[in-house]
Amino acid sequence: MKYSAPTIKDIARALNLSTSTVSRALRDSYEINPATKKLVLEYAAKLNYHPNPIALSLRERRSLSLGVVVCEVANSFFSQVINGVESIAYEKGYQVIISQSRESSVKEWRGLQYLASRSVDGLLMSLSTETTDLSMIRQLHAQGLPIVFFDRVAEDIPTHKVTVDGFQASYKAVSHLIENGYRRIAILANAAFLSITKERLAGYQKALAEHGLPLRESYIRYCDHGGMYYDEVESALRSLLAETPRPDAIFAASDKLTTNSLRVLRLLQIKIPDQMALAGFSNSELTELLDPPLTVIKQPAFEMGRIATELLLQLIESKRPVKEFETRKLQAEVLVRASTLPRKKRIVQYPTSR
């Protein structure tokens, strides 16, 4: 079945004009007779004519579209970022094309492949947890495709970056835990090589150090799929629970890790916060409705999308190659809730069962 939208040619033929006249009339050129113009516009409206964006793209060598690569849209943080991206993009007449990597470097690669080969004018990118090979991104960037990284950035690719100050955020959240009486705080983090992982880990370490608590390597766990798979989180937590001494708090360093940790702890019937406190990054709208309400670090995701897009459009619309790049660091807020209530001294810390 063939779908065929009306073209300038159709209008020209019907009205006995040349395509150039029609084109000019449609663009309201001053050199067209008002009568002709009216004729053309009316007929075009009747046909519901719209210029073919593909032809336009081919001619103008730009598609007026931006690619966004995220691990998945079914993640509050990323969907909020996307809303921020769209808010700016639409304003400036750009279409947004989303590609999901689902934390797989193969899928990421495939999405990039498609987006890159001239179908988008620029790229907004958050790396998948699996991505270690940056060669393709590097090459696209070298070829001149404007790229802005957000959230999970490639540190050594010289371009604009927008991140959240994960160091500060983690520092604040872990300090909060310590101030509420928790002493044995474990951390559940994303893949170790990600920039955000390093940052968040550093904030955790600083909070411990500043309060004179020891840093135990055995209290650190990495989840290479960012908590995308439940099993990965369950086994990490189980092994943490088997540590001696057992941690009295978990700090989860990303969205999926946080909610999946809650799931595991509930499954294991571990009381929060009495037997184990829980805090972590999360942008879900539902965290305050959970049982217990979760203490979370909420990132300014929408804002992040907006800023990244503004920077990208700057790159795209700049006449000369941009040499100076900036890294914007946004502050996140810590929302304190019941999952990290001050530790009660009287509670039995090591129940005999489990």
Add this chain to the structure above:
Amino acid sequence: MKYSAPTIKDIARALNLSTSTVSRALRDSYEINPATKKLVLEYAAKLNYHPNPIALSLRERRSLSLGVVVCEVANSFFSQVINGVESIAYEKGYQVIISQSRESSVKEWRGLQYLASRSVDGLLMSLSTETTDLSMIRQLHAQGLPIVFFDRVAEDIPTHKVTVDGFQASYKAVSHLIENGYRRIAILANAAFLSITKERLAGYQKALAEHGLPLRESYIRYCDHGGMYYDEVESALRSLLAETPRPDAIFAASDKLTTNSLRVLRLLQIKIPDQMALAGFSNSELTELLDPPLTVIKQPAFEMGRIATELLLQLIESKRPVKEFETRKLQAEVLVRASTLPRKKRIVQYPTSR
């Protein structure tokens, strides 16, 4: 800054060949000298040549892309549908372009506008709650753009549709409420004109009727933005709570309505399920972790996306106009949890303090 990918022309010039030879070599045509072929392929690889999809689209009059119009991706149901769509689309070499209406008919219109005018080969569509004017969709459809509706369908546009059996699902969920002792069940629904609203309402009515309960018009509330705005849900619920006699259960007929209802009830400090039971549609991964765990109707969202996409590709790839259309109805499952525990007879039903 200008990004310019290598073209066939570049290769032809460099190798002293014609563009057609290069083109054929790249497509591994049998009529090309193996030596030439090798030469071209190697040089192309070196340049990291990829055919320009825009030029291809212009020529082949298809873009190998599908448009998806949903109200928002930050909604578990829709993001799961999208994952289903992508799973099929990628397999068949199609790119997926997502457009969010955010329950606004203007944004929906704008997204459609862009997607439709030849940049996509077909459309997967779930109406925004605000959309009453179908003329644009109707026209695109009349012009031959293949469209498949899912979830919120346009009943009188003749094409494939994929829905969930909202009648059965509602019937089962409301029956469950009744069997657990609730008698005054109010319903919170989407905009009244939506097909899914009518269906779900009918299921609710049947359950009441079958159990000999009266249908009270005063127990029905519509939220025209589908619960996208918290305030809308809060005022609907407040007015329901003011009814005499006061309802003892709320049945929420869509995702956002369900979670926002929980939010309102908690804000008003109404105990669930003792003072008010709550059940509703939701595809969130977190419903079992909420306080209380929510009884929900979970739709086969991923499956829906898959099926809709398969049907759409059938339409797109069909040689002759398709005249026979099918409506697939999928079954949803009811997950029973604590928010609808059997009603305790001994509980005070009308606390004096609110």
Add this chain to the structure above:
DNA sequence: TTGTAGGCGTTATCAT
């Protein structure tokens, strides 16, 4: 086996 020309829809340039 390779090359030439035309066309997909549009607009800019250069006539008329």
Add this chain to the structure above:
DNA sequence: ATGATAACGCCTACAA
């Protein structure tokens, strides 16, 4: 004020 032509990158019928 309007028209003819070329070009964007690609493919293919036709020519050589």
